[in-house]
Amino acid sequence: MFKIIKLLEDLGPETYVLNDNLLSNEIPDFTSLVNGSTSNFSLSIENNSFHFGDLEVRHQQYVNYVQTNVFKKYSYAGQSKVNIREVITTVAGEPINLSTVVRGSQNHYKWFKDGVEIVGAADAPQYTIPTPEACESGIYYAEITSDLMPFENTNAAGIDGKNLVLQRNDLVLGANGIPTCAILISPLNKSVDNPINTGIEWESESGACGFRLSVGSTSGGTDILNAVDVGNVSGYNFENNLPINSEIFVSITPYFENGDLTGCSEDSFFTNDESTLPECSVLTQPLTGSVGVNEDTNINWSVASGAEGYRIKIGTTSGGSNLANVTIDDGSTTYDPIIDFSLNSEVFVTITPFNSEGEAIGCAESSFIVSEDDIIPPCTSLIRPLNGDIDVKTNSLITWNSVGNASGYVLNIGTTEFGSEILSRDVGSEIEFQLDDNLPASETIFVTIIPYNIQGSSISCFSESFVTTALLPLPDCTTLTTPLNGDRDIDPSTDIAWAISENAEGYLLEVGTTPDGDEFFSQDVGLTTFQNFRTDLPEGRAIYVKITPYNERGEAIGCTRENFTTNIPTIPDCTTLVMPLNGASDVSTTTNISWNIASTAKGYKVLLGTTTGGEEISSEDVGATTFFDSP
Incomplete structure (x- = not known):
């Protein structure tokens, strides 16, 4: 655009339609090209990324040109939303600072929640919620106007390209994500040999208000915890040790403003008989x-x-x-x-x-x-990769240290010092960024991070660098090891495992009941070579499995589906007592009870009573054990 102006000696009836681009920064100065013969010149710059500060120096003069017929048209509204969309999780009792950064010297700000203007919100680029509730939620944004660009008429903003109002991208606060179940991450589902003093940890990205925990020694049991509200946390330690050498069943129920999330599956893990030192905190x-x-x-x-x-x-x-x-x-x-x-x-x-x-x-x-929060923020530094690192993966997440008084960061990534050939973006208040495309391989990559707040941007921030690794070759396909391809009569509760593929950095797993199906399971399982399913596979069906290894170069090529066939489990035979024997007399009142294994059984229900078929002493699902410690 600037090059065009330099070629012009005066303005004629040209029309520049530059709408719907990503243009930003100060608009060109056409005033020096205006003379007595200028007429019918048109300039349209709608739907770009201009802020008030880019337009305000020349805006009023261009408006005057239209009013005096020097310009035929000057359209400039609306523009793209400013800053990036952010999702913020509340922490009870901790203030939340929402902010926007808009270039301009005489801007005004109105803050909105869920489309309604917030009464009493300051005319400022920041809005603070001093003591948010743990479950406070809403979609917040700001509308920005400028004294230097007043409305030209009584029409709404943007009509005929006039009357500019900028809008900040949404700040999604609290439980506005799609409600999803939590995932038990420690101990893992079906894991064994866990200490009896283990705690549990889980992951959730749904913005839940909190979680209720039910934990028992039987499936569906609540003898350890019964729907205990543990709040908006991601871990829990038990007051007492868990039962030794037992299967422990865990149900994690997220709850939201409108109630509990239903349908979340139960996980379980197995304990040993030992206690261990605790892990570290962060x-x-x-x-x-x-x-x-x-x-x-x-x-x-x-x-x-x-x-x-x-x-x-x-x-x-x-x-x-x-x-x-x-x-x-x-x-x-x-x-x-x-x-x-x-x-x-x-x-x-x-x-x-x-x-x-x-x-x-x-x-x-x-x-x-x-340090003080009402000053220009200091510079920050990379956490991962570190400055000077070598052999960095080309798909690495970029993370940096938080600056307490920064409201956002501008991230520049390039192949030259202070360069931005790869990326230049305002990433808001995030302290990590994942590029859409991989970084160049075997290159020195320079990263410059500039914190900012309403006082201004950090000054003289240095450019850090690291060297990316050469790309690995694509991994080869892999094959099932459990069950094997073509196996029959497989228990529907089976786990599956596969061989390691050299150069793989993860695996895509698809499981279904048709040759192209993935309706049972479809997920990136990461760098593991086995999968414990939360529910049993369909009974008496052919099960088709496709495993696709991948790395930063891409996915393995030509991987095909393997299959095996599940059986239909039969009703187990009855079992008999081992201790005490049937008909025994003078048995101690403190005796334990054990019985023979039933070959096809997955668990046992124990009924104790003083009459035939009675259960007034105990009625309990004890799982897969053949031993019961009577109450």
Whole structure:
């Protein structure tokens, strides 16, 4: 566009229609080309990425040209939404700061929730929710106008390309995602040899308000936990050890503003007879490496599996404890320091989980920097990959340290220092970014991250770099190892496993009941070579399985489906007592009960009573064990 102007000596009846592009930054100056003969010149720049600051210097002059017939047309509204769409999870009691960044010297802001203007919201590029509820939800956005670009008439914004109002992309707060069930990640479903003092952890991306846990020693059982509301957390430690050498059944039920999510499946795992040291925790607020943290911040951390409590050391030197040295054993994972932190100081935090077996080993120290939040934010630095790393995968996630007083970040990625040949984007308040396409292989990649807030952008941020690895060759296809291709009479409860494919970085697994089907299961299972299904396979059917290895270069080519056939399980035969024997007398009232294995049984129901067929003493599904400790 600038090149065209340089070729012009004056403006004639040209028409420049530049709508529907990604144009941004200051618009060209046509005023120097206007003379007494200029007429019928038209300029249309609708639906680009212009902000008020790009237009306001020359806007009023161009409007005057239209009104005096020097220009035939000047259309500039609307423009693309500003900033990126963000999904924000609330933390009860912690303030939420929503913000927008719009170029312009005399902007005004109106904030909306779910399409309704928020009464009392400040005319400012930030809107703060001081004490959000754990389940507060809504779609927030801002509308921005400018004193330097007032409405030309009484029409609505955007009519005939006039009257510009910018809108911030949505800020989705709380439980606005599609409700989905949580996934048990520790212990894994069907895993064995777990310590009896293990905790449980789960993942959920649905924006749930909280979770109810039911845990029992039988399928559907609640003898350990009965629909306990554990709040909006992702982990839980039991007050007492779990039963030894037992299968433990877990149901995790997310709940939302409109009630519990139904239909979530039950998981289970098996315990051994030992206790172990707890795992380490991770500092979750402030994040390690954060800059611009408030003086009165609390310290929050993740639940450590197996922990009965936490020892917290906080100091102004590495390993120090001059600010706090406390023990938290009430189940909490937060600590409010008695004294506020000092401005412009680095704070070091060590969190050591403990239980009756001892303290967690090797827990890393974290640190953050306390500084004012009403100043231009400082620069940040890469976390992954690190500056100077080599052999970095071309599909790597880019992550960086959080800056406490930054409202957003501009991310530039290129093949030259400070370059942006690959990407230049305002990523909002995110501190990680996944490129749509892989980075170039065997290249030095430069990353420059510029934090900003309403005071301005960081100054003189340096460009970090890393070197990407050469691409691996495509992986070969793999084959089933359990069951084998063509096997028959397979138990529907079977797991499946396959051979390792060299150079694979993950596997796509499809399972169905037709040669092209994937209706039973279709998922990227990552870099594993087995799959435990949550439900049994269809009975008496041919089961078709396709496993596609992949890596950063792409997917294996030409992988075909294998198949096996499941059986129809038969009703098991009855079993007989081993201890005490049928008809035995003078049996101790504290006796345990055991019985013979029934070859096709998956579990047993035990009824105890004082009459034939009675169950007034006990009626219990004991699972696959052949032993019962009578009450």
